[in-house]
Amino acid sequence: MFDGADPASLSDEVLEARVLGYAAQITALTAGFLGLVAELDGRESWRGPGIHSLAHWLSWKAGIAPRTAHEQVRVAKAIRELPVIRKAFGEGRLSYSKVRALTRVATPEREAELVNLALSTTASQLDRAVRAMGQIDRNRGVEEENRPPVESTGRWKWNADGSLSVSLRLSPLDGARFLAGSVRAEYERTRTGADPDLPTVESVPRNTEPDSIPENLGVVPSRRRDLWRQVPANVAPAVVVMADMVHDGIAMPDLAPGAEILVHAGSGVEQAHLDDGPALSEVEVAEAGCGASRREVVSRRVPGRPGKLALVGVGRRKRVPNKALVRALLVRDRCCQMPGCGRTRHLHAHHVQFWS
Template identity: 75%
Template sequence: MFDGADPSSLADEVLEARVIGYAAQITALTAQFFAHVAVLEERRSWSGPGISSLAQWLSWKAEITQRTAHEQVRVARALRGLPVIRAAFAQGRLSYSKVRALTRVATDVREQELVNLALSCTASQVERAVRAMRQIDAANGTDEPVAPRESAGRWKWNADGTLSVSLRFTPLDGARFLAGAVRAEYERTRTVSDDDLPVPAGVPRNAAGALETVSGEPDSEVRPANRRDLWRHVPSNVAPAVVAMADMVHEGIAMPDLAPGAEILIHAGDGVESAHLDDGPALSAAEVGEASCGAARREVLSARVSGRPGRLALLGLGRKKRAPNKALVKALFVRDRCCQMPGCERTRHLHAHHVVLWSAGGATDPDNLILLCGSCHRALHRGEFGIAAHGGQRFSFHWPDGAPIDVAPSMRAPGQWRPNADVASDATVPVGGGRLELGYATEVIYAVWEWKERNAAAVAA
């Protein structure tokens, strides 16, 4: 039972036992969480203004990222038809990592063997086995149709202010990217003399016009030695080339007056402790100076409004004009960034809404304007929720009965929690362990599944 002991006061063996025991408890509680999520999805009680999916509701109410929530909903849906996996999960014997992997290949016929395998393997070994099974199923034509491969990429600001980008390309898109990196690196590093390089007679060019090496001739006779690698190879460090590619796009593509994200926005002013990128990390004085030389850069001045640092001091139009001008709309995008209905977070097709309607005497100024997506805007005018303006660019949301809508619900556990005594303290520890003989394991498992199919076919006949 949970005794509230300070972990630093425990002996090593007790501490290790409790870590393993709590892992089992977390697994069992996670299973209960998924059981409730599955019922919640069936009832659709999560739906409401601004909420288009259960994953979006989980992201808002349970403080889970939408990417994680989408995967959790998938697992919860799959577990409905997998009673053996569901039972082992509830007993704390299968961790969420194992269950998440198994649900990608499990069926009601296969699950018993998959559970037996997972109980004797680590989570990483289960992942390996599932990847192999998906490849076998795809080769045998028994797997679900595989969606066409698509290029994908993600980015995030790191704690130290650097930007991490993860890219995954299809073969053709990857070739395009690398070819673009080579061209950008050449453009980034070339000198004036490179424009007038003499080309020896008879030296062939490829389809893109690049010089090619003539068999038997040293590269130095075809092009200068310091250009050789740039013509022939993708640079090992593509970051400078990618930045050069981005600069070329900035300079070569015209954008509309209102295009969030297409400009480099830098926050500065009396209300900001240090200059920083819009929704990004801080910048040094040298970086601000470097950015000042760029054309696609705009400075956003922030000031203290009603004693609140960093709140944008926006210039309103009052009652002179109903529609906000471009400058005011741009500033609203910088302030709000997305639909302000709690839980929505849409960033496209946003409307600038007058909280106090223009027809009722509302002003066109920041204290009365808020961004809403089209769906939430319609729901608001249908009376499904309401918005109140409190001055100083502060707003609150409420349901038709007046109950407030929490912007970020708190995570309060009901009552005093105690671990479940029915969950074994070592439930998540693999019963076998050691090296996974993947080929042998898959061969045995598929033999069992084929035997089951033959028996089922014989009974049906």
Template identity: 55%
Template sequence: MTVTAIASKQSDLFDQSSPGGLSDAALTERVVGYAGQIASLTARFLDLLVEFDKRGVWSGEGVRSCAHWLSWRTGLSLRAAQEHLRIAHALHELPQMHAAFAQGRLSYSKVRALTRVATTDREEELVNVALSATAAQVERIVRSVSHIDRRENEADTGRVESSARWQWNDDGTLAVTMRLSPLDGARFLAGVVRSEYESTRTAGDPDLPLPETAPNAPRSAAGSADLWRHVPSNIADAVVAMADTMATVTAMPTYAPGAEIVIHTDADDAGAEPHLDSGPAISETDVDEASCGGSRRTVTHRRGRKDVVLRWGRKRRLPTHTLLRLVSDRDRGCRHPACGRTRHLHAHHVRFWRDGGSTDPDNLIMLCSTHHRALHNGEFTIRAVGDQQFTFHTPSGTAIDTAPTITAPDSWRPDSMIAADAIEPVGGGALDLGYTLEVLYAAWEWRTGQHTTPIAA
């Protein structure tokens, strides 16, 4: 079906008035009204998704999970697909929240936040607060509830779990957030102090402490306790020094993705900015600085080519480190259309070695362990079509698309039962976070029997 035909079929599903011709009031009404419709339709979508997951409709053809199927077939990122599934299953146990969502009274953003802390005992109060709060206020409440719950749980168990996360920012910088247990935190800070000492010591500073055999030997000023620095207020330099130390003292395999700094350049365009592997662009100054380290590798690309084609034919079955690096850099993870996994990968001969397949880029492809096993179990097949290109097929021969076309169902109509202003908060105003949390926890404690008389809200 063409785009024109689809648009014609859907012409009666939506208001087709030109936005530029609407009055301010009409435009406002539609923006708010459509937001409520989106919330309601999203709730319905998540209902369908739960049933879809329970039945296992997504299984087969090497698809590893419902989230991977959803990412492949609907264009969602894997993280977004996993969040949709988490929320869908959580709502199945939260009828009041589900009803408000289906009525377009709670937005997806609010529901996504609430389901992180909501339980059947907490649901009523959380929904009531969310109906009169903005999404930002709901996020603040949920963060505070999570913090209080975690603190109480750690007090009960006497154990703190260390955690750390990282992400590339939009401006190309790397953000790292850590929460360490007391002991792990002390170990980390001790490493920071040692790195600070190593990066700032002068020629007269000692490499090692005085021998234990001479405990009363005189200590120089350079070797005194005053030499040791306290933990610096800005630990960035010390942390980078710690990373550089590990990069130089820890032995790694010849080919170890992620264990070295990989910089990509363009041989045909001197003006093209080099960039980090799966990371942002960097300057030539950064490239020069990285060249001083021992864990950097530069990968040069040529336009219109798949790098240097290395062919080993039937002389050897296992690819060399150079060939493996080339194929890995080309595929950037598992090549199955529904995957994208980047760890635990295997180099697979598309035409099996036992059947005369050669060991070269036209016959090698990277697959994760799950899809490698699924391939050998006959759940899908791969065909090499030349020039290092490959196609995936179901057992019946149907091509498995990399990005299937997304179309809306012809039978859908906006729900006339959703009020035009359903999505708007009721009441609202400034949030007294402390009072809100006090009332919420008082109500929850009373419900669980810790109070014998109701707490007035």
């Protein structure tokens, strides 16, 4: 440990030496900390009501970000079986960044070689080397015993232009489920061959070029049955369809406001917008209102508190196509009334003109 000298009074050489010295001490303390975390994991004394994992406990008790806590637990469990890395880590010769990278590919048989590599490279260089080694191992079918299973994660955010960005990182099995669901949703979105009410291409070979399909079949080349063997390049429309299917097919929970699409519009609202979301155009509001339920909400401004509204009353929902009305429409029309569409299944009731 060093004295409490004012950093401004230190020479350049002494200042650099102390920075490196403190870095080594932090590394050694981190190694000791992870050793205790590994022991705590083995004892499972962290378990308690409402605690889902050791990472959850660390996030709660130690104020560590959940993602950081998960990574620390992973590294702590990995270095228990890697004595060479653990020794260099405890001596402060390997930083936590390097140890974290090494534990992704290290095995007891090759950890000594990896430590020598880590001591002669920077952390960023080691990261690149580890990624390359991991890819080589996967290509060879080698599975690291201490490699943790991939956890599916996802993030979303509203952008400044009102669009929504979604980022997913899925485990292999979850990824396969997602892609299979995308194919099914895309097929539902552009039903042709599976709908007996529409033309089929039974006589067209699977590998026929789109330009060679006879025009009298009435089949759009982009909808040939063989294309469903692969996932659409643009999965966004399919994902929206999947969301619609869940939204329409599963009843909304009583205490899950986020499961409902809530649009603020009408008198008293300067700009129509999604609840806690971006603004909507008039066309988007009209589209959202088609087939949706509406509820009149009466509010008034709170004196002395600009922008604050007091809820006065909540009206009843109205103008929703109920089951009786839908049955009446089916009896009257028998099929979709969109010009040129002859479908008789998977129909929805819409206003002929936008409700607004």
